[in-house]
Amino acid sequence: MSKFNRPAVRPAATSPVVTASTPTARTHEGGPGFARDAKSELFLLAVTNMVAEKTFYESADARDARFEALVGQVAVADPAWMLGFVGWLRKAANMRSASIVAAAEAVRARLATPVEEGPVTNRQIIGAALLRPDEPGELLAYWMCRYGARIPKPVKRGIADAAVRLYNQRSLLKYDTDGKGIRFGRVLDLVHPVAQSPEQAALFAHMHERMRGRPWSVDPDALPVVAFNATLRELAAEDPAGLLDADKLRAAGMTWEDALSLAGNRVDKARLWEALIPSMGYMALLRNLRNFDQAGVSDATAQQVAVRLADPAEVAKSRQLPMRFLSAYRAAPSLRWSYPLEQALGHALANIPTLEGRTLILVDTSTSMNGTFSKDGTLLRWDAAVIFGVALAQRCAEAEVVSFSSTARYWGDPHGALTKVFPMQQGESLLRSVERWKSGGWFLGGGTATAAALRKHFAGQRRVVVLTDEQQGVDTVEVSKSVPSQVPMYTWNLAGYERGHAPSGGQFRHTFGGLTDQAFRMIPLLERGVSGSWPWESMD
Template identity: 60%
Template sequence: MAKFNQKTRTRTKTDITPDGVTHQGGPGYSRDLKSELFLLAVTNMVGEQTFYEPAGDRDGRYRELIAAAAVKHPQWTVRFLRWLRGGANLRTASLVGAAEYVRARLAAGLVNGTGEHRRVVADVLQRADEPGELLAYWTSRYGRAVPKPVKRGVADAAARLYTERNLLKYDTASHPFRFGDVLDLTHPAPAGPWQGDLFTFALDRRHNRPEPRVAGSLTTVAANAALRADAAEDPAVLLDPERLSAAGMTWEDALSLGGSRLPKDRLWEAMIPSMGYMAKLRNLRNFDQAGVSDEVAATVAAQLADPAEVARSRQLPMRFLSAYRAAPSLRWAWALEQALNLSLASIPEVPGSTLILIDTSGSMHSAFSKDGTLMRWDAAVIFGLALALRCERAKVVSFSTRTTVFPVEPGESLLRGIDRFKAKGHFHNGGTNTASAVRAHFRGQDRVVILTDEQASYDGNVSTSVPDTVPLFTWNLAGYRMGHTPQTRNRWTFGGLTDAGFGMIGLLEAGDRSMWPF
C-alpha cells in the first residue's frame, strides 16, 4: 500500500567490546555504518511503530544512516538500494533511501556527471504508483523544489511504467499525486505515439477537462469506459470474464460497479481469471464468504502453488501465513503450504546438530505493519521451524523469561507446525533472557541460531554463553541500534525477511567471509 502518496542480509559488523546496552539493559554492541543501515533497512516498514523505537525516531535514524552512507560509501549504497528493491522486495525503504541518497549527495556538493543519481532513482521505482509515491515523499518533506536528478529519474520510471492498464489500476483519486501530476512535474518523453496519447489522457482527466479525449490507440481505456457505461444500464455485463480482462478492470472497481445488484459468487468467478497473484492471495477469505465454487477455487489453488508463479510474485513468506490464517476454509491450506515452502526453498540442508532459539518475548509481539495481522515472533517461528526441518538434528527452544522446548516432528508441514507452536503455548510474551536460554539448552551442538530482535536482558553476555569455537548465528528481526553479540570469529548477524541469509551458514562455517548479498 502507499506510504506517502495518500490524502490523509547478511553478515553485519559490530564492535568487539560492549559500548552500550540493549533496550532491556543487556550488554550492547554498536554496529558499523553499513551494518546498522542494512539491518534497519531490511527490517523497517517505514512509518511503522516498533516495541522500543517510535516510528518517527526510527525513520529519522534511517534517513541519517542513508545520508552518511551516501557520502562515505556511495557505490556500496547504490548497490544496496537496488538490491533492497529488487532482491529484498522492500518498496518503501528503497524509495525513501534513493530520495535521501540523492539529497545527501547534492547537499555535500557531490554532483555526479555520469547520471548515477538519476539512475538509482529510476531503478528503485518498479511499480506504476511509485513515481507519484516518491514525489509525494519528497514534496511532503522538502517542498515542491525537486532537484533535476530526482525529476529525471522519476521521468525515466514513468516512461517505463505508464501503460493503459497501469493507469486504470493505479491512477486513482485517492492519491494526490496522480499520473498527470507526475507528468506535469517531470515531463517524461513518451516512448511512442500511443504513450503520448496516454499522457494527454492522464493530464486531461487530472485537470478535470471536459470529456477527456480517448485516442484510437488507447483500446483498453476505451474498452473500460464502454464497460462502465454498459454496466450502468445492465450490471450483468460485469459477469463476462473476457470483457473484464479486455477493459483492464480491477477487482475493486468491478465490485464497486456491481454492488449488491449481482450475485457475489458469480462476480468473483468472473473476476478471478484476470486477477493477479497477490490479489488472489489477499482475497481468499472473500472467495470463501462469497461461495466461489470448488472448481474455480481449484484453479486459484493451482496458481498459488505453481513454482513459477510463486517466484514471479516475489511474496514474502509471511504473506502466505497471513493468508492461511485469514481464510475460513481449508481448501487453500495445501496450496499455501506449497507456496510457503517454495518461498523458503533456498534454506540449505544443515548437517550435524543445531540449537535454534526463537525469541517470543513481549517486544517480539510487535507488528510488522499497522494492520497487526503478523508479529515479529510469527516471522521468527516461520524461519526457525523452516530451518529446523532442514537440519540433520535440531533442538527448537522458545524463550523469553522462561524457556520451552518445541518438539520437531519430522515430515510435518510447516503451517501445521506453526499452528502447533501456538496451540501448545510456546508464545510466552515475557522478558528477553537470551543468555540464560542459551546456557540452559546448549549441550555441545555444532552451532546456535537465535531468531530475535537482539534486545537481550541483563542476565548475562550472549556471546560468551557458548564457547568461541561454536558458531553463533543471530537472525535479527527488528534492526535496533545495539546488537547482542560482537562481530568476531564465529559470531554473525543476519537480517531481513527472506531466506537468503540461511544460505550463508554453510559458507561462513566453511570460511567464506562474504558480507553482502549484492
C-alpha cells in the same frame, strides 16, 4: 599437544554485518551492546523497517530519523554501495516504503555535499527504488511533504525514467485513482517524461485529461484498453451482465475493486468472482481467499486459484513476504487453501538450506517480539521468528527448537531463562507447526534472557541460530561467550535496533536480518569457509 591442528578445526570466514569486537554500550534491556558500522546498522534497520511505524523500544520518529541519518552518511561515503542497496531493498527484500525513503534521502544528502556525482548518479538511485507504477507518485509525495514543492533535477529525471518504464494503459486503470493526492497526470506535470512511442504520447495526453476531470473520448486505435474500459463501464451502468464475462474484464483492464463497485448487488457474487479470478494478480488472489469462500466460488474455480498460488514461478514473481502466506492461512476459513498456501510458503523459503549435524535454534518470544511490523497488526515479529525457525528446523538433519524469554516479568525480578522446547513432528506442515506453536503456549512474553537460554540448552550442537530483536537483558555472561568460541552462532535480527547482542562479522559470529529467506543461504557457505558479501554482490 597441538594447540591449533585439531580434528574439529573449522575454516573461519567473514560476513558483511560487522560490529565492534567488544561491548560499546547497552541494549535497550541493559545487556552488553555491540555497535555496528554504519552500513551494517542501516542494512539491519532497512530490512525490518516499514517506515513511520513505532517499535517496542523505539518511537516512529526516532526510528525514521535514525534511518535517514544512516542513509545520508552511507550515500555520501559510498554511492555505489547505496545504489546496489536501494535496488536490492526494493526488489529482493520487497521493502517498498523503506526503499523509497532511502533513495530520496540518499539523493538529498548527496546534493547537500559538494562532491561530483561520478559513475553512480543520483538519477540512478531514484530509479532503483521505483518498481510499481504508483511509486513515482509515492516518491514525489514523500519529497514534497518533507522538503517542499521544489524538486531537484536528478529526482525529476529518475522519476521521469520510471514513468516512461512503468506507465501503460493497464497501470493507469489500476493505480491512477481518486484516492491519490498525486495523480499520474500530476507526475507528468512535475517531471516531464518524454514519451517513447505514439501510443505512450496518447496515453500521457489522456492522463492529463483524466486528472482534470474533463469530458473526453478515447481513440480506440491509440488506447484500446482504456477505450474498452470506458465502454464496459457505460454498459454496466445499464446492464451488469458484461461484468460476468472474463474475456471482457481482461480486455478492459478492469480491476476487481472497480468491478465489485460497478456491480453492487445486481449480480451473483460467486459468478462475478469467477469472471474476475482469471485476470487477478497474485497478491489480489492471496488477499481475497476469504471473499471467494464467502461468495461460494465453485471448487473448479478454487482449483484454478490453488494452482496459481502453488506455482513457484508465480510465488517468485509476486515477491510476497513469507508472513503474508501465514496471514492468508489464518484469514481463509476453507481448508481448500491450506495445501496450496503451504506449498507457496515453501517456495518463498526456498533459500533456507539443508544443514548437516545438530542445530540449536532459539526463538525469542519475549514481549518486545510481540510487536507488529505495521499498523494493521496482522504480522508480528515473533510470528516471523517462528516461521523462519521452524522452517530451518525442518531442513536440519537434527534440530532442537526452543522458545525463550526471561523469568523476570517486572523490573527488579531475578533474571533467568524461561524456555520451552518445541517438539518437531515428522511430516507436519510448516503452517500447521506455526499454528501449533501459537495454540500450545510457546509465545512466552517477558524479558530477553538470550545468554541464559543458550547456557541452558547448548549441548554440543554443531551450530546455534538465534532469531531475536537482540535486546538481551543483564547477564553475568555475554551472549557470545555462552557458546564455545569455535561453534558458529548465527543471529537473525528481526527489529533493526542500533546495537546488537554479540559481536558479528567473523570468528564464527555472524548476524543476518530481514523478512525474507535471502540471507539463510550464507550459512553453509560460511561453514565451508567462504566469506559472505552483501546480498546484491557476488560471493567472494
